[in-house]
Structures are given as C-alpha cells and as structure tokens.
Amino acid sequence: MGPLAIFFCLASGAMWLWTRKHRTAFELEICSAVICSALFSNTLIHLLVGFEAENLMYFAIMMPAFAMMTPNLRIAIFWTVLCVGAMLVIVHINLPSMFTEYVSVGIAGALGAAGATTLVRGAIFNAVSARLEAVKEREEALRISVKDTLTALPNRRSFFDAFEDRLDGLREDGRKFLLILIDLDGFKPVNDVYGHSTGDDLLRAVSGRLLAASPRGAMVARLGGDEFALLADHRAQTNEVRRIASRLVDALALPYSLPAGVVRISGSAGVYVCDRGELECSAMIERADHALYRAKNARPGEAVVFSDLDEVDLANVNHVDRCLRQADLEKEMSLVFQPQFDLVNQRVSGFEALGRWNSAQLGAVPPSIFIAAAERTTQMSRVTHILLGKALKAMESLPKDARLAINLSAHDLMSESNVQKIAEQIRLSGVDASRLELEITETAMLDDQDFAARSLGELQACGVSIALDDFGSGYSNFSYLQRLHVSKLKIDRSFVKPLMSEASAAKILRTLISLSKSLNMECVVEGIEKPEEMAYATAFGARYLQGFLLAKPMPAEEVPDFMARVPAWIEQMRDQVGEVDIDAAMPQPALNLSTIRRAQS
Ligand code: C2E
Ligand code: MG
Ligand code: MG
Numbered sequence: 001m002g003p004l005a006i007f008f009c010l011a012s013g014a015m016w017l018w019t020r021k022h023r024t025a026f027e028l029e030i031c032s033a034v035i036c037s038a039l040f041s042n043t044l045i046h047l048l049v050g051f052e053a054e055n056l057m058y059f060a061i062m063m064p065a066f067a068m069m070t071p072n073l074r075i076a077i078f079w080t081v082l083c084v085g086a087m088l089v090i091v092h093i094n095l096p097s098m099f100t101e102y103v104s105v106g107i108a109g110a111l112g113a114a115g116a117t118t119l120v121r122g123a124i125f126n127a128v129s130a131r132l133e134a135v136k137e138r139e140e141a142l143r144i145s146v147k148d149t150l151t152a153l154p155n156r157r158s159f160f161d162a163f164e165d166r167l168d169g170l171r172e173d174g175r176k177f178l179l180i181l182i183d184l185d186g187f188k189p190v191n192d193v194y195g196h197s198t199g200d201d202l203l204r205a206v207s208g209r210l211l212a213a214s215p216r217g218a219m220v221a222r223l224g225g226d227e228f229a230l231l232a233d234h235r236a237q238t239n240e241v242r243r244i245a246s247r248l249v250d251a252l253a254l255p256y257s258l259p260a261g262v263v264r265i266s267g268s269a270g271v272y273v274c275d276r277g278e279l280e281c282s283a284m285i286e287r288a289d290h291a292l293y294r295a296k297n298a299r300p301g302e303a304v305v306f307s308d309l310d311e312v313d314l315a316n317v318n319h320v321d322r323c324l325r326q327a328d329l330e331k332e333m334s335l336v337f338q339p340q341f342d343l344v345n346q347r348v349s350g351f352e353a354l355g356r357w358n359s360a361q362l363g364a365v366p367p368s369i370f371i372a373a374a375e376r377t378t379q380m381s382r383v384t385h386i387l388l389g390k391a392l393k394a395m396e397s398l399p400k401d402a403r404l405a406i407n408l409s410a411h412d413l414m415s416e417s418n419v420q421k422i423a424e425q426i427r428l429s430g431v432d433a434s435r436l437e438l439e440i441t442e443t444a445m446l447d448d449q450d451f452a453a454r455s456l457g458e459l460q461a462c463g464v465s466i467a468l469d470d471f472g473s474g475y476s477n478f479s480y481l482q483r484l485h486v487s488k489l490k491i492d493r494s495f496v497k498p499l500m501s502e503a504s505a506a507k508i509l510r511t512l513i514s515l516s517k518s519l520n521m522e523c524v525v526e527g528i529e530k531p532e533e534m535a536y537a538t539a540f541g542a543r544y545l546q547g548f549l550l551a552k553p554m555p556a557e558e559v560p561d562f563m564a565r566v567p568a569w570i571e572q573m574r575d576q577v578g579e580v581d582i583d584a585a586m587p588q589p590a591l592n593l594s595t596i597r598r599a600q601s
Contacts, residue, residue, distance in 0.1 A: 051094045059087035060109035067113035148222040151207035159221035171277040176234040184226035186265040198260040213251035245303030266301030336553035350403035353391040380411040392429040405437040419455040433463030489516045493527025510540040531576040
C-alpha cells in the first residue's frame, strides 16, 4: 500500500502542477476524475486487501473532498453515490452487524458533501462572476478608450499609439509610412442647418467611405470633430502617394444620401511621407498639418503632399513664431488707421485700426503672417492687449465724431478670461465705448455659437458695437447674425475684385448689400481700389466704403492732414465716379455721389 500511496501522492502533485496553467472545464473534469479515482481506488484496494473497520471512515471523508474537487455537480453526485455504495457493500460483506450505523455514516457523508459543494461552489461562483464582470468592464473601458464612440473608428489615443509603433518600425527597419490628415470642408454648415443627428450620420458615412477607400492595412482614425487621420504603408513612388490620397478625397466628395436629405461636402487632405526617423511624431504631424493647411486654403477638396518647398516654408513659419515669442511687441508693434467713408453724409465716419509689426529681426511683417503666428503660438491675447491699448490711446487724437474699429481674432473670443480681459481694458481706458467697434470674423463664431453669443454679449455690455468682418467670405448662417446683435457687416474685397471680370459678381455684391439692409444692419464695402468698383458699390446702395481708392491706412499723426483734405477729395471722387459708365444691362444705372445721396435720404 505504501508504494501505491506514494505513487498517488506524486500523481496528485503532478496534477496540481498541471492545473496551475489556464485549463478548460473539460480538462479540469478529467483531472479531478483522475485524482478522485486515484484516491478512491487507493482506499478501496486497501480495504479489499486487508479489511480494517476504521479505514471505512475514509469514504466519509472522501465524499465532501470529492464534492469540492469536481467542477461538475453531476460528477460530484456520482462520486458521493459511489463512495456510499462502496462503503455499504464492504460493510455488508465484512461487518453486516454494523450496516445500519454505516448507513447513517453514509448519509452524514453525503450531507457533508452536499454542504461542502454548496458552500464551495457558491463562493467559487461569486468569485468567478465578480472576476468576469471586472474583465468585462475592463474590456469595455479599453474599447471606449481606444474607439471613437460615434464612428467606431480608432480614436485619437489609439491613433497616436499606432503612430508611435510605426515610428519605431521606421527607426528600426526603415519601414516608411504615410501620414494623411483629413479635414472636412462644409461639415459645420450641415451640422447647423440639419442638426446634430444629421451631422452624426454624416460623420459615420464619412468614416465608412474613408475605410472603403483606404489601402489595405491602413489605419483610419477620427481625431475629433471633423478631423480624420490615416496611417498606411509606403512602398511606392510619389504617384502612388497621390493616387492613395486622391482616392480618399474623391470618395468624400460624392453626394451623401442621409435620412435628412442629400448632402454634399468635401474633404481636404494633407499628406506627409514619413521617411525621416530622426523626426518626432509631433514634427511629422506638423508637416502633414502644413500640407493640409495649404490644401484647405488654396485647393479645398484636394490632397496636398508635403514637399521640399514646404519644408522651407515651414522653417520660415517656425522662425517667425520664434521671433514673435522673443520680440518686444510693445516697442515693435504699431497701428495704422484706414478711413471709412459715409457716402450719405459725405464725411469720414470712422477708421479701422490695422496692426503692424516692425520686427527687429525680420523687418515689416504683414498682419496675415503675424496674426497667424500669434494664434499658432498662443500669443494672440498678448498681441491683442498691446494693440488694443494703442488703439484706445489713439482715440484721444482721432476726430471725436469718428468711430474706431478694432480687429479681434477668433482666438480672442475663445476663452472667457480673454473676453473679460478685453472688456476690462476697454472699461479702464475711460474711452467713450460708443465710438468703439469690434470687428470679428465669421469663423470666430462658427464652432460654438452659444459661447460666441455670450462673449459678444459681455463685450457689448461695455457699450461697444460689433461688426462682422470679411462677411460672405466664409460661411454665414444668417439666422445667428441677429441673435448676436451684430450691427455692421463688412463685405470682403473678394466680392469687389471680380466685379469687372465676372458677370455674376455684381449680382452677388448687390444681394449682400440688400441683405444687410433687410437685416437692418450697416454695411461697409471693403477693398475699393478703382472708380468702377466704387460706382458699382454706390449703385447697389452701399453707404459706407473703405479701400485704397478712398484712402490707404495711415499712421495716427497723418490723420489731421488727411481730414483737412477730405472736402477736396470728395469733389475729386464725385467727378471720377460720375464718369464711370456701368454696363447698361445692370438693373440700376451708375449713380454719382449726389444721386446716391438723394436716393438714400
Ligand atoms: P481686414 O480686417 O479685412 O482689414 C482690411 C485689410 O484690407 C487690411 O489689410 C487693409 O490694409 C486692406 N485693404 C484696405 N483697402 C484695400 C484695398 O483697396 N485693396 C486691398 N487689396 N486691400 C485693402 P491688412 O492691414 O494687411 O490686414 C489684413 C488682415 O489682418 C485684416 O483684414 C485683419 O483681419 C487682420 N488684422 C489687421 N490688423 C489686425 C489687428 O490689429 N488684430 C487682428 N486680430 N487682426 C488684424
Ligand atoms: Mg477688419
Ligand atoms: Mg475685412
């Protein structure tokens, strides 16, 4: 019996080791069957070879032990019945006088087995279900943290994880890859006009198309809002890169049949071939973003591949950013003032303050460059604070009956603290705020109209009025113009420039001017360079004009001289514009200044 017991001990030990790894329920059943059989046969053989009454107790002990060991309830019952049966048979053969007592022992053992199995199974069941629940929750949390909940595409986080992996691949094995950033053109209007649920449908449709049009093995992710990104292998030549990117933007430009109706948008793409392992992720994103910026500005709806020329461009951009950060802006920045004319009263009705930066390192930097740099480098509020301070100071010397318009960037309105700072600066300056007009662009109001409304409300509370700059050049949802209490629309030069070359341009300009009238808003036509343009604008009923023909922006010191020349200048304009012969086909004939005045009074 000794060697047998040792053998079974070793076998049980081996089984224990075996069960330490993850096993299936069937494997565990086999394992428990082997152990139970070993223990059972050990006892049985022992009793058959030499009967000793006290060894019968082993059956009673084995019953709860087996019940706890077997994963399956039916097998636990089987072993309990087998133990009771074997014990009673042996008792019946060897100790018939004690049969009744051993029946009681059998019942006690079976009850013990039932109790043990209930307790152990209950505990195991609870532990397992708690574990499963935790696993499920973890998996769900993981799923949410890596997937975009709206489109089910990988989200920003998993995109950057995959990006890091690709970058490791590039550095270790030279595996080049493509980074494509995609931004939708015209998504916001759809969201505003049709509502958010249609916007969501559209984003889902866009992600489906991107997946279908992307090359095999590519990862398409949603970075947020209407921005998507794609990572793909790069084995081929530039032509292939263009083909891949074009397929994506072409797919996005097809019409979308949504429950709310058929919608058309497009997507612009910026492509960077990631082939320089020394660059970090952020530098690669910056390059793709630069290409995307070029696509959005010059070729919306198309893909632009980052080129060597862009590399030079980007270096310049970074240089400007650095110079702006280091500059003494209080000293280097100044304002020039461009007059605005009121044709009805034939006088200068106001000035627009335009920022100038004369950088110690770069020389004169145009506002289009330094405003963009300030926005990029989160220095806009510093620039605005300095320029606003100079503008408020200049109001002391500007004609008292003229208003002053000051440009704000979209970034100035993005945070509550910026808006409060601007309002505070205006209040503390002690200027007559009714002479002050703040110009904001349409894009400043697109992202969060409620927030824009609150910001503008706070500024208006100081007594300033709001003008909408570059009106018509972006996207105008006319309904919000009145909600935001905009009092003036400034029609961009892009509507004036084509007047002489495009037949539809005159109609569009006229429509914009009459739109502002019907909305009860003042209207300034900007960028008047030629007498013909002025003639058109006046013929269409524009009252306020601004442009190089009338006056170029000038430093504050030149304003008094300029004001003295205004009456003579009006005479000269009257002649020039009066001579212009506007196409006879135009709905309204050319009008000179005095005719306009009569018509409007
Ligand atoms: P904007 O507010 O639409 O300003 C009008 C721009 O048109 C000015 O350019 C002005 O010089 C120019 N302009 C005026 N008349 C004519 C014309 O007849 N023909 C042409 N081709 N252009 C004309 P500028 O000064 O280069 O400013 C460009 C833009 O930069 C401004 O457009 C404005 O959006 C922004 N900006 C200028 N100064 C500031 C500022 O102080 N703060 C902020 N946030 N933005 C500013
Ligand atoms: Mg402006
Ligand atoms: Mg403008």
